[in-house]
Amino acid sequence: MSEIILETRGLTKHYGGVHALTEADFTLRRGEHVAIMGDNGAGKSTFVRQITGVEKPTRGQIIFDGVEHTFESPIEAREAGIETVFQTLALADDLDVPSNLFLGREKVRFRLGPFSILDKRAMREATMAALVKTGVKIPNLSNTIRNMSGGQRQCVAIARTAAFKSKLVIMDEPTAALGVQETAQVENIIRTLKEAGEPLILISHNMRQVFDLVDRIVVFRRGRIVANLRKEETDGQDVVAYITGAKTGAEYEGAP
């Protein structure tokens, strides 16, 4: 097993004439938590969409767990072991917690094509296990998501990543819409993942949160990676300078 879980080489995405992502070289080691920062439109979400199979890159390589992948869909990426908590929550409001956790990957008792009979008990038990693993607390498993607060929904979305043997978790601004207490709850879950040695990519605008949680910060600007900073060797002001373009990392000189 190699030390590196995810590597991208020259990852590029053009939407027509718009160069949303240019030549992104990125590496993530096992157990490492990395934050991706940058202004709106800097290419963060575009980058995530390429490695999670939501979109196909214009060119470039994605090497995940030692194998080069071209993901045709989010499902393929997920099957490879990349679990994503999207900014727009991918939850079905009218379903209960276990149904949401296992949406599209239901455990079945009896295979019969689309009419396969669900194994509700196994899903409930696996849901409990995932909630324990992430430290998420939910008032009632059989409640629909509709009746839950934003924080609880986010927790369900995160617990979903833990219900399966994921090798990499990606979170796209998981606390953007949450209150103080709920944010703390989500941050605790992220710390739990860190202790469990699960690698994580966190997209966030929240400087305090990033310095609290991650080992390394990668800054995007105008579709390019402009800095790769170890947390101990930088500070907030420094990061802001990279984000706004006042500074560019030495190894990225020449970028516009």
Place this chain on the structure above:
Amino acid sequence: MAQTTHGIGGLAYDPTKRTRPPELNVLAALILIILAFEVLGRMFIGDSFLFNTRENIDTLFNEQRLQIIILQVSIVGIIALGVTQVIITGGIDLSSGSVVGATAMIAMSFAQTAIVNGNPNPKAIFGEGMMDLPVIVPVLVGLGCGLFAGLVNGLLIAYTRIPPFIATLGMMVAARGCAKWWSKGNPISFPTESYAAIGKGMMPVLIFITLAVVFHLIMTQTRYGKHSYAIGSNEQAARMSGINVARHKVLVYAIAGMLAALAAIVLSSKNLTAQAGMGVMYELDAIAMAVIGGVSLQGGRGSIIGTVLGALIFGVIISGFTFLKLDAYYQEMVKGVIIVAAVVLDTWRQNQRGRG
């Protein structure tokens, strides 16, 4: 957040957060409506709606009325089972009434008997060789018609991404045209005995109840059901979770088409004839049954049990109006009011939740 304090092992049980199944409200409405008719009946026409008042028959309830209530809704009820699934996925099917017309015509023409009262069948569509066929032929042909219509609906909706309202509206007009074209507007009659047996007596009720149980289990216990609710609830999320949304929609509309076809077979068998005008407005009655039964037009919510209760409410209201000797015109007007009221209630409930 109080509920997080007493949670151990990921589950903090809070009984106040438990929600009451919405079917209970529909059941309460059904009972209320029956009681209203009972009271109105005793007040205005001196008769009981529910109970037997004739002394020559020895039963507690007015069984004849109860039978009629369920018999008259069971055929549209079969359609409503399919429409329920369509609406749960966030769609709508306006074509079912016309599919009933077209299917009844086509199936019936394969179910004709050659000799009627010693004479050749006066309404014969095909020649001798195509008469007195085994009952399986018209049934399969009929189901095939429904499957075809449903597949066209589903493929249009899933792959051209036109709104279900438009796709099924087109099918509604086209299938009605097909029903009229099939025999140039002539009714088709004189089915074989075995075909006539399908819709005889209380058979429609039996078929309706059996299918209701089957689809209740499918919607609650299988992947198909789970995915239907997921798509109606959040199509984007369903797609991101790896559900093949397009294929699922095609399946749902195909099933709805086949249920409409089955209703057509039962109806033409019961009436011993098929006419091009059969099933007019059935689609709206079926949608109304679902909506009254708590199926949300926004998708994601509702159940087969709800729709069966909705169908019963529907039947009780029609029957109750006849019982009170009210004009048939009032029935239709009141039916319209009830449908709108049910949707208003659903919207209102949704807003309540949004705030809470």
